[in-house]
Amino acid sequence: MGGLRRSSLLIATAVLCVSGFVVTGRIIGFDRAVLLRSSQGVGADTFVDHPVYAIVEGAVVLVVVFLHAWRTRPTVAVLSIAALLVVFEHAAFYRPHTMLSRADSVQLMLILSAIMVAGGLLLRLRERSREALAAAAEERARRDERLDMARELHDVVAHHVTGMLVQAQAALVVAEQDKAKACAMIPGIVEGGTEALGAMSAMVRTLRDNGAATATTDLTADLHRLAERSGLPVRTTVELTEDVRPELGRSVLRLVQEALTNVRKHAFDATSVEVDVRLGASAVQLSVVDNGRTRPAHSGGFGLVGMRERVHELGGRFFAGPTGEGWLVTAELPLEVRA
The missing domain is CATH 3.30.565.10 (Histidine kinase-like ATPase, C-terminal domain)
Known part of the structure; x- marks a missing residue:
């Protein structure tokens, strides 16, 4: 989905650059639009020369600049923003204006573009910070889960196995003098092993149930x-x-x-x-x-x-x-x- 949005943004950038240059050529003449000396333009009385069109066009360009700074990869964002600025700074300088001078139009476009880039970069950094915090929180949760599993494993295994070990050691000592008494200790060791297996099985069931421990x-x-x-x-x-x-x-x-x-x-x-x-x-x-x-x-x-x-x-x-x-x-x- 993210790749599709970035592709759409690149298509929008290309369409804007082409349409911006076409509108500039329609207003001042295509030969002048490519910086050649020529006659007057052909669009002085067309809709594209209307101030409302210029405002809408500028707003769309600034939104795309903002989205590039926020969403696309740095290299793609730099190239796309540079292409937009070249086309529309050229338009701001060569198109006739009724409200602003050429110099003011160029400066206003630069300032607004810089603001959009700064806003996009700020959101990009904010998202990365959130992702880093989320990753850190996930890692902490995993670490806490591992520690809890380690404690449970230690508690269960150490308790039962220690009992078995103590009984086995005692049986070894007693066997030297009374084998019958030592043999009588074997059922206790077996019982301890059975309890250990039961405790381990219960712990595994608990872990499979997402750690919902039965108290x-x-x-x-x-x-x-x-x-x-x-x-x-x-x-x-x-x-x-x-x-x-x-x-x-x-x-x-x-x-x-x-x-x-x-x-x-x-x-x-x-x-x-x-x-x-x-x-x-x-x-x-x-x-x-x-x-x-x-x-x-x-x-x-x-x-x-x-x-x-x-x-x-x-x-x-x-x-x-x-x-x-x-x-x-x-x-x-x-x-x-x-x-």
């Missing part, structure tokens, strides 16, 4: 179930007097899940883990604290980064760090979305 329908029950399946000595306190919005409940669940995963991965000697989730006046407050001391340096990895990003996207506050007797993760998530 928990019973946050309290899901938090207790998560603690029970973590394989850790967790004491869970959940005080939610009312339902929270779905995306907020899902984020709370993911934050607790990632915090427990970090405990299993890094707090090797933890004998106590406390999960506390409460509903305040304007925010959901959660904390996960353990008493593990053998946490290696830089143990947070991408988990803490993902948790911090998730909380900040919801307009909340996040902290994670040592307490002197273990490790603490806290977050405060506002009940309402902040503008």
Whole structure:
């Protein structure tokens, strides 16, 4: 469609140049129109010599100049505008005028053409700026989507696979002394793998549904179930007097899940883990604290980064760090979305 409009503009430019020269020749004589000495023109009493015609003709030329400066490619625009100016500055100088002198007509045409070119270039720059902003916004949206996918992948895979890894390592240790007991641990590993596959399938379905994530329908029950399946000595306190919005409940669940995963991965000697989730006046407050001391340096990895990003996207506050007797993760998530 854009190419068709540009072709139409080029055709209009050619027609204007030809008609402008023909009208000039009709008024002053074609031999004089090509700068040859000759007799008088033949159109002194014709319609094309009327001031109204000159005004309409000039307005059409200026509109085409404006459209070239706005729409066509720079090289084509320069050549087309130059051709129009040559033809109609020639006409402004050689045609007889009743309102303006020749010099005034030439200057007026130049000034108005410059204004049209400036206006067209301004609109061109404005459109390019809008396109650049739209492209940047699209790229930001894609980046945010990739980050959300990365966080979801990390949360789901790390949680389930870590549980399987811990059970497998324990089975290896136990197998040296009691093979029967080690074999008894295998169903737990299989169950963890099954849950991992189920979680991955659910995440893929969510992504296929344009990221419309399905949130928990019973946050309290899901938090207790998560603690029970973590394989850790967790004491869970959940005080939610009312339902929270779905995306907020899902984020709370993911934050607790990632915090427990970090405990299993890094707090090797933890004998106590406390999960506390409460509903305040304007925010959901959660904390996960353990008493593990053998946490290696830089143990947070991408988990803490993902948790911090998730909380900040919801307009909340996040902290994670040592307490002197273990490790603490806290977050405060506002009940309402902040503008």
